[in-house]
Structure formats: structure tokens, C-alpha cells
Amino acid sequence: MTPPATHHQILIIGGGTAGITVAARLRRAGVRDIALLEPSETHWYQPLWTLVGGGQAPLRASLRTEAEVIPPGVRWLRERATAVDPTARTVTTASGRVLTYKRLVLAPGLQLDWDGVPGLAAALGHGGVSSNYRPDLAPHTWELIRRMRRGTAVFTMPSGPVKCGGAPQKIAYLAADHWRKRGVLGSIRTVLVLPEPSLFKVPVFDRALTETARRYGIEVRLKSEMTALDGAAREAEITDHATGKSETLRYDLLHAVPPQRAPQWLADGPLADPASPYGYVKADRETLQHPDFPEVFALGDVANLPTSKTGAAIRKQAPVLVANLLAGLRGRPAAARYDGYTSCPLVTARHKMLLAEFDYDLNPAPSIPFIDTTRERTDMWFLKRYGLPQLYFKGMLKGLA
Secondary structure, eight states, rough: OOOOOOOEEEEEOOSHHHHHHHHHHHHTTTTTOOOEEOOSSEEGGGGGGGHHHHHHOOGGGGGEEHHHHHHHHHTOOOOOOOEEEEETEEETTTTTTTTEEEEEEOOOOOOEEEGGGGTTTHHTTSTTTTOTTTTTTHHHHHHHHHHSSSEEEEEEEOOOOBBBBHHHHHHHHHHHHHHHHHGGGEEEEEEEEESSSSSSSSSHHHHHHHHHHHHHHHHHEEEEEEEEEEETTTTEEEEEEOOOOEEEEEEEEEEEOOOOOOOOOHHSSTTOOOOOOOOOOOOOHHHHHHSSSSHHHHHHGBBBBBBBBBBHHHHHHHHHHHHHHHHHTTOOOOOOOOOOEEEEEEETTTEEHHHHHHHOOOBOOOSTTOOTTTTTTTHHHHHHIIIHHHHHHHTTGGOOE
16 A cells, blocks of 8 residues: 655755755755755765875765764654656655656756766776766875876767766866876876867966866867766777777776766656756756746756856755745745856866856856955865855755855
């Protein structure tokens, strides 16, 4: 016999950055009936993994238990969502439980598609292959960098939206800086493979990163990506999308970023945006409300928004989403607007960083107007290493920042 559906005023799918931040803000606004679906008992501060891979932070600094970050008064359902029916306003879980809602917030994040590049999944973790996009492998990245004295190092980024679009190249700069200080940079060929037409889409930061790559002697392959990998032979196939030609690069170290997409149960469902080949959820770019199902909101990595998928974007999205969700419950129109703000801390060396902040129109949107974050700064590095994790755990996840 099927048990009756359990109803909640607010149901949030996902207990990562976006889900916890929204839950905390709703609680501070006085909402009492909030349930949060999240199967994992571990909560990661993922922006720190680049520094872990670069030997500048311990992995444990990015870790909390999920129980530590769940806001008081929020009911934690330790299950995975498997389907949403927005017409019936139901969510089905992996155990077969059916939940109903008055408002639904989608924040499940995205999926790393390690099988999206033939040979990548099998090669991970050995034979010189690593990725900072997995917490267990980020320390391995540093071991590979630390031990390398000569040879070829390849750093790749896939086509399509990825979380923290600057991360695939930041680790290349950290590696090159380490090798420079060890006096071995001249013996290492460093290749950076990016699918984009430039290093960064905001011109002022593109110029700065172009100079950074030149300083380290990095070969930058634009409009290119890794399309296959032979881990046993230590060979990566690099395809130039501008010419259609492919080249086989033999590597001694390979840092790979996998293709990324929405969770399959969302991509296959009615909430996905037909305009997104990766299955991301349709959402109004300003209100974060689903255009076809106004009871549904989306933010963070899963939302198909024309901005970078970063925690900084979530910090600006969450108050807008909460304001519009509460307005709807009170019978008022959605008046709050998200302008596309996002931020990418671009680490270029040990203790050096640029801070790229911009909106939907790629206009600079600095949080600290009197500091020039378009040039490498030591204070910005300390902000990333120490300040931003504190802002995250003690501010964002508490609904205070």
C-alpha cells in the first residue's frame, strides 16, 4: 500500500550552497514549514579545492558535516529526489516517498560527467591524471605537481557551462608558479586547453590572464578541448574546434575537468529548459521563477542562467529568490531582481589573485570599489584563502550574507 504524500509549505531539493542559503534566509524570514531533500551527510566548500590542488590549503578546511549546516527548524530528509511533477506539485524520492509542496526550490547542483570524455573515468587517480573537481583527488593533484621536474603538463576544460569557469586554468597558474620557484619551469611544457575564444570573457581580465600565461610560458589552445584519453599510453586527444583537426599530446601530468550537466531526472523532466543542451532548469533570469510553473524556483548550478556557476552568484541569487517566493505566498508580484552578478577569484600565483566581478552584461561589478582587483594582489589571495570561507560558513549558510 502506497503511503500518503507528505506536504510541506516549502520544499528545497539540494543541501549544497544554494539550498542551505535559501533555507537559512527563509527561516530568518519566519517560515516554519521547510523540508530539505539531501542524501549526503557531507557538506563541502568547493571553492577551496583549487588551493588544495595547488598545495595552499588542507582538504579538511573545506569540510563540514551536513548536520552542522542545516538551519535549525528545517526538516532534513536524507533522500535523493528522482522526479518532479510540477502540475501535481509532487516530488518523488529514491525510496518511493511522495512529497507535495506549496513552493519548490530547485538547488540540486549539477552532475560531473566523467564518462563524457572517452577514457577519462578509467584514467582518473593514476598514471599522472587528476582533477580538483573531486575532493579525494585534489590532494593528488598537488602530489603530481610537487613531484614533477620535467615533461609535459596538460590542463583541460570541457565545452559547456562548468562550475567556477576559472578553476580549470587557475590550477595551471599555481602549478607553473610552483615550478618557477623550484627552478624547473623551463623543463616543463605546460599546455592549457580551453574551448572558449579567449581566456576570460571580460576583456580587462582576459588581458591580465593573457599576460599571466605569457609570463609562465604556457601554451594556450583556445577553441579546443580534450575529446579522448588513453590513460595507459598517457596520450590525450586535443581537438581544435576552429579547424576540426585533432592532435595527440603525450603528457606526464594531466589535470582534467569533466563535462557537466543537470541531474538526469531533471534533464528528462518538464522543468528543463529546451534551450539548454545540458538539461539545466528554465528560470527567469531576473526573478529566478520558472516561467511555466510559478510555484517553482531555481538557483545555483542547476539554473539555466547566462552567468557563471559560482558560489558568489548564489550569494546574490538567494535573497532575490527568497523575496520573490515570499511575495508569491502573500499574493504579491515578484519584484526583486537578480542582475547576473557573479565573481571569479582568479588565483595566478601563490599569494596572488585577481578578483573578477561582473554582471549579465559583463560590466565590472566590484564589491570593494576603492580596490583595484583587476591586477594581482596579495590581499585578495588572503581573502580567498581565509576571508571567503569564513563568509561562507558564518555568513551565507546562516542567511546573513
